[in-house]
Amino acid sequence: MSRAFLSLAGAAVLAAQAALVPVPAAAPPDPQRSVAQLLTDLQRLYRQAEQAPETYNATTEQLERQRAEVARLDGELARARLALKGSRTDAGRLARQQYQSSGGLGPYVRLLLAPDPQHALDEGHVIGELARERARTVTRLATAEKRKDALARAARKALDTQLGLAGRQQRQRDDVRTKLADVERLLAALTPDQLAAIARLEQQGVTEAQQRLTTAGALPADAPASPAGDRAVRYAMDQIGKPYRWGAKGPDAYDCSGLTSQAWSRAGTPIPRTSQEQWDRLGKVPLNRLRPGDLVVYFPEATHVAMYVGDGKVVQAPRPGEKVTVSPIASYPILGAVRPGAAGRG
Numbered sequence: 073m074s075r076a077f078l079s080l081a082g083a084a085v086l087a088a089q090a091a092l093v094p095v096p097a098a099a100p101p102d103p104q105r106s107v108a109q110l111l112t113d114l115q116r117l118y119r120q121a122e123q124a125p126e127t128y129n130a131t132t133e134q135l136e137r138q139r140a141e142v143a144r145l146d147g148e149l150a151r152a153r154l155a156l157k158g159s160r161t162d163a164g165r166l167a168r169q170q171y172q173s174s175g176g177l178g179p180y181v182r183l184l185l186a187p188d189p190q191h192a193l194d195e196g197h198v199i200g201e202l203a204r205e206r207a208r209t210v211t212r213l214a215t216a217e218k219r220k221d222a223l224a225r226a227a228r229k230a231l232d233t234q235l236g237l238a239g240r241q242q243r244q245r246d247d248v249r250t251k252l253a254d255v256e257r258l259l260a261a262l263t264p265d266q267l268a269a270i271a272r273l274e275q276q277g278v279t280e281a282q283q284r285l286t287t288a289g290a291l292p293a294d295a296p297a298s299p300a301g302d303r304a305v306r307y308a309m310d311q312i313g314k315p316y317r318w319g320a321k322g323p324d325a326y327d328c329s330g331l332t333s334q335a336w337s338r339a340g341t342p343i344p345r346t347s348q349e350q351w352d353r354l355g356k357v358p359l360n361r362l363r364p365g366d367l368v369v370y371f372p373e374a375t376h377v378a379m380y381v382g383d384g385k386v387v388q389a390p391r392p393g394e395k396v397t398v399s400p401i402a403s404y405p406i407l408g409a410v411r412p413g414a415a416g417r418g
Contacts, residue, residue: 107269110262114270117258118391121251123375125318125327128244130346132319135237142234145227152223156216162209248318252392259393281402282384285359291384291401292362300413301365303339308332308379308387311396316389321345326389326396328377332367335379336412339365343412347377351407355414359406366411370404380409 262270285291297305314325321330329347336343344350350367351374357366362380370376378388381398389396390403 107266107273110266111270111273114255114258115274117251117255119371119375121248121255121392122318122328123371123373124244124248124251126329126346126348126375128241128248129319129327129329130348131237131241131244133345133349135234135241138230138234138237142227142230145223145230149220149223149227152216152220156213156220159209159213159216162212252318255392278400278403281405282400285402286384290359292360294382295361295363297364297382298413300336300339300341301363304335304341304365304412305379305381305387307338308335308396309381309398311335311389312387312398314389314396316392316394316396318392328389331387331389331396332377332379336365341412348374350374350377350410354410354412357409357411357414359401359409362409363411366409368401368409369407371407372405374407376404378403 259267308331311322311326311331314322316327317325318327319330320326322334326334329345329350332347332350333343333345344353347369351369354367359368362368364380364382366380368378368380368386370378376388378386378399378401380401381387384401385398386401386403387396387398388403390399
């Protein structure tokens with residue numbers, strides 16, 4: 073991410089803070105585009121810029137699991153080849169024994185001609201056991217051959233899947249960079265007055281949304297956190313001030329789901345990496361029953377997530393160019409909330 077982008081995005085944050093203090097009327101923005109239109113465009117670009125990393129993160133997680141699967145199959149294939157080599161050695165030894173003894177009389181004839189029938193019966197038992205050993209060796213050899221072939225096919229397929237995921241990850245990385253460049257271009261085109269006006273309008277929207285939740289009784293009555301939830305909140309709060317960076321999960325920077333997943337992992341309850349997986353796989357909880365440590369998920373596509381800390385606020389890694397901070401719960405359009413450790417859909 074360029075220094076110019078960081079400085080421009082930082083200017084937007086400072087403008088948002090300054091907007092809380094009365095200031096002289098700003099010069100009118102570009103008459104071709106209203107402040108509301110500029111805010112809509114900027115929010116759309118930010119949303120796309122965050123959705124792209126979440127998609128990239130999901131593929132990265134799949135790729136890591138696939139690499140582990142390829143390594144597991146490679147290990148099993150190596151062991152299967154050793155077992156097959158051993159079975160082939162046993163089969164060769166038994167074949168030589170059979171060849172060396174094939175010139176003699178058959179066991180039935182030897183029994184009829186034997187001066188000591190009991191000794192011949194004992195010898196016949198040994199011969200029968202050798203025959204059974206040959207049969208078991210042949211079965212092991214055939215089973216080992218089939219297992220080796222099946223594992224080789226599975227390993228080739230797993231490797232093909234890994235290569236496909238790596239290609240998809242590269243395309244998604246390029247898409248993230250394109251989305252971030254779109255944000256950078258728009259920010260670079262805005263004047264300081266436009267940035268300040270956009271920040272004021274955005275802050276006004278958040279304040280109104282927070283008031284609507286309060287009026288509707290949708291905010292919780294600050295139930296105590298679970299022990300794990302308390303640990304997760306303390307970890308997340310310790311990250312305040314660290315920068316947002318797409319794909320990052322600490323310790324120096326975070327994206328939104330990188331912060332929440334790491335906080336809960338440090339609390340002893342690993343959760344899925346991406347906001348979409350967190351929404352899909354963790355147990356749902358109504359907003360008015362939130363407790364600190366629960367996760368609030370935003371936008372219809374579940375592309376942003378934050379952690380509830382109490383008093384109607386969340387700690388979050390908001391978006392590119394900003395830092396981990398505490399914000400009103402209504403900072404973005406709320407999809408719902410989930411609770412790590414609760415029963416989910418998978």
